[in-house]
Amino acid sequence: MKLRDMSVGARVLCGGVLIVAGYLPVLISFFSATANEFRGEVSINAAAASQKNASIELLCKKLSEDNSSFVEELLQNKLSGDRFCSINPEPSNIENIPSVPKKPSVSPIQIISSGEFAGSKFVKSNIMSNFYADARKLGVPASVVDSVINNLSSKLDFRRSLKKGDTFEIMYSNKNVMLYSKIKTKRHQAAVYKFTHGNHSAYYFENGVKVITHANSNSFVQPLKGKLHVSSAFGSRVHPVRGGYQKHTGVDLKAPYGTPVFAIFDGVVVKASPYYGYGNCIDIKHPFGYSSRYGHLSRYAVRYGAKVKKGQLIGYTGSTGISTGAHLHLELARNNTLLNPLHTKMVPNEVPLVPNVGSFNLLKKRIEKIAITK
Ligand SMILES: [Zn+2]
Known part of the structure; x- marks a missing residue:
């Protein structure tokens, strides 16, 4: 069986009726049909449309009678496509007919x-x-x-x-x-x-x-939402519990018990367990030699080995370990050297929203209108 140049505009319905859409006429001729083998040809012919519709119907009918599943598949899946160059299948390998990509709606x-x-x-x-x-x-x-x-x-x-x-x-x-x-x-x-x-x-x-975007994403984010309240700065201080001068290895950020704590950057959780005076402690290893530590937590929201994204919830503030009250102890280090976390630029951990929702929504509507009409 050979169908050639079934064209744009030609549609065959499952019932075996061919509808010529618009002005494209179709010529069909077929010959030699035995029980399992058909030969025929469908091609565009600008002169012959109307009187040949009957022939196409006839062919489809004939095919249907003799090999209904083959025909059905052909009619449903193949001839209903927009473009056809040629198909020349045996009924058994009809699956191999290459599908023609749909015409782009460009x-x-x-x-x-x-x-x-x-x-x-x-x-x-x-x-x-x-x-x-x-x-x-x-x-x-x-x-x-x-x-x-x-x-x-x-x-x-x-x-x-x-x-x-x-x-x-x-x-x-x-x-x-x-x-x-x-x-x-x-x-x-x-x-x-x-x-x-x-x-x-x-x-x-x-x-x-x-x-x-990537261009503005290279800074740390705050481990707590909202404005940070530093209750104890980085560096030398009188230890609040033990007394005496001691280097404070991070900053203490005041926060009520149970305040969500977020990773300051992408990384891997390398500790999520109690650790001496830090109490419940999370350590995260970041790229470029950075690492961060979050101490005195009441609860963990991640486990050892977890991959985290910056701004991701990792736990909740508490007062575990050596601590006088609920706060977050935040440490930052690079290549094992402690840094003052507050000297590092930390962008607020808020989802930045459009400054004027009303006019933004109007803009969306105006663009939508343009998109519909194009
Ligand atoms: Zn501290």
Whole structure:
């Protein structure tokens, strides 16, 4: 059996009726059909559509009678595709027919003509091979594609989780600044918006959480939320319990009993157990020779050997070990040399949110409108 050049626009229904969509006529001829073997040919012919529909019906019927499962599979899975070059299968190896990739629903880059985004460009497409290549092929500048990847890489694994048929939208200014991007996969979607408040612009996810990219993620975060209250500084001091001068190996941060404690950086938990005067103690080994210690905890939220992310909950404050009251003893060292943790830049451990939720939501709506009309 040979079907050739089943074209865009031609659809065959399971019942064996061929519908010629639009103006593309189809010619069919077939010959020599025995019980298990069919030969036929379907090809586009600009002159012959209407009177040949009957022939196609006939062929489909004939095939159906003689080998219904083969035909059904053919009709359901193969002929209903948008494009066909040629298939030439034996009924037994019909599985081997190469599937033809779906036509991309590509719209070329569109220039927004009016409104606040006038002059900006908008593009919407399916992913055909990989996001970067597809966006570049459409003409999106490399810097814009990089910006999309940079801002959404914490939400999506661009190498693994994007598949053919997933979709993306990108809007960027005439100066090639990425203004918006949304990527939709089968399972979820992620979007990022450039939002300006006063004279400060930043990228935010759909839920208003500020995007932390690799470029601004290299600092430690605070082990406690909110403003830190230092009850005892790093360095020499009179020991609060033992008396006498002694070097304080870290800082004491005042916090009510049971306050959540967070890892100050990515690392591996190398201790989560009572340790002399530190009481319940967690040590984390970080990259670049850094390590941190959290003492006097009431409870652990991680175990020895756990891999932690910065800002991740690791335990709760308490007053175990040698301690006069609930607080967190925080130590920081690099290559076994103690450092003053407060001399190291620690960014607040808050989820930074968009400064004006109302106008951010309006921005999202305006962009959504553009996306729908493109
Ligand atoms: Zn201390």
